[in-house]
Amino acid sequence: MEKRPSVDELREIARRARIETLKAIYLAGSGHPGGSLSIMDILVALYFGGFVNVDPKNPYKPDRDRVVLSKGHAAPAFYTILAFKGFFDRELLYTLRKLGSPLQGHVSRKHTPGVEASTGSLGQGLSIALGMALKAKVDGANYRTYALLSDGELQEGMTWEAAMTAKHYRPKRLIAIVDNNNIQLDDFVHRVNSGIYPIEEKFEACGWHAITVEDGHDFNQLLEALEEAVKVSEEKPVAVRAITVKGKGVKFMENNPAWHGKAPDREKFIEAMKDLGVSDEEIEEFLNKYDRKG
Amino acid sequence: MFLYTKDAPKGDLRKVYGETLVELGKKDPKLCVVDGDLSTSTKTAMFGREFPERFFNVGIDEQNLVGVASGLAYDKDRTVFASSFSMFLTGRAWEIIRQHVGYNDLPVKLVATHTGITVGPDGASHQMNEDIAIMRAIPNMRVVVPADSNILKKILYKVYEHPGAFYVRLTREKFPIVYPENVEFELGKGFVLREGKDLTIVAIGLMVSHALDAATILKEKYGVEAEVIDPVSVKPIDEPLLVESAKKTGKVVTIEEHSVIGGLGDAVASVLAERYPVPVKKIGIPDTYGESGTAQELLRKFGLMPDQLAERIYDWLKGLK
Structure with a gap:
């Protein structure tokens, strides 16, 4: 395996990924920036921290690790990571949500290499991941299966059907990661339906090992939690609750439910780029080249 | 070409389903079966007894049932049969079926029992009269309805060999035999x-x-x-x-x-x-x-x-x- 980048290098990858993700959403004119930015560091830790064994040249090789993006609306972040890993050209990100693009509004295995399951309808990914983990058991395969969940989708009963069933079958190497940004479409999660809390205890009651990451944007904490998850998942399924900030990295989006599911206008886009440390020249060059809304 | 007479003997569709699953399971070591606490009634339990390591009885959670079946099938390197009563399989889990089995045309074969009013004494909650309507509305989904246990057997083999998504409608009732044992089934041929x-x-x-x-x-x-x-x-x-x-x-x-x-x-x-x-x-x-x-x-x-x-x-x- 390649050497793991330093924490500083991971941070820089995440910063560049946030920039590309927001460019894609801006050009698309729609999409979900908040949840894409909150999960970004988790994705970078997984894919660049050495936790996901994938080969972009052979995206569906049988022994690859599976990553099911249950929160399928974080598609822009996921596509950016896949592009950074080399699954497809980065320019393709700028076709997000456009007619004929392989980059659908919510991830689709039919359309995009590196996607494991077609999602977008919430609450289904843990069950799909469970099926994939059980397949490894049937086949005697050693791959890991990750399910990336939102906190809001823990309100879907199907998530807990899968959690309980995982206790019964105890497949190895099944890891759920909850991107706990505490915001769903309408409002803060604790205001819409606070019943999802406590999260760790629920998974533990379902026979899972639970890990809390107090700052889901701190790579030291993320890497440490993932190391533990990988180890314990040899014995039982593991749930990682990563406490994150919705819209992380862009001040006006941070912790603001309004930025769950809308694209920034030109002015706000430029402000976001500046927040992420993009130079005026780079912003102007990008807009001149790609922004036909101008 | 057909056998039917007014006093034709009856054939048990569910039993033939269970027996055929065992045959297919012997033939194909990758075949998996998923059920939701109704396996003794749908007869998938016959497969479960022979191949416990490839049989998943996930309990009373049909959405998860279809999710697990889809997860097993996403690589399209195996056939997965998924069974329950039709009300719960096609009704309760419809959107999971659409999102994964249908959209990705997975080799998940949904075989449901207990359809129509002949479900009988259980009443309206179990009498699934809308399953064909909701299954045929899903793109990629093929819908097959056997008239007897002889053609069912042929259907199950064809459905197994086909790479895509299927819904096969079985019932609780035994049906009079209509077809000879050597009947041939071809998808889309009546x-x-x-x-x-x-x-x-x-x-x-x-x-x-x-x-x-x-x-x-x-x-x-x-x-x-x-x-x-x-x-x-x-x-x-x-x-x-x-x-x-x-x-x-x-x-x-x-x-x-x-x-x-x-x-x-x-x-x-x-x-x-x-x-x-x-x-x-x-x-x-x-x-x-x-x-x-x-x-x-x-x-x-x-x-x-x-x-x-x-x-x-x-x-x-x-x-x-």
């Missing part, structure tokens, strides 16, 4: 089980044998010669066969133990409306719910017994003139 010139009856499932009995009554009592067709697959449906028969008879009646909304009747009517418009009479469960009773009592209540069918068809024909 059978003319009786030839006639005055009207065409298109029927599926248990209603195939009822339609054949009704055709005999129509001939004996009213001198009407009915052609009887079993399309077997409702989606894709045998369009050339339907058009050819409609051209010959000029009148079509559909009979199904399913709602008249969205099922066989609508599938047949759509084909004929586009290609050869003739009057079509849809017979099935009207826009209502079932209730408790024996299968036979309920079939009579809904006018689906052969004598009732013959009379309803004859009345409709009279009204056309």
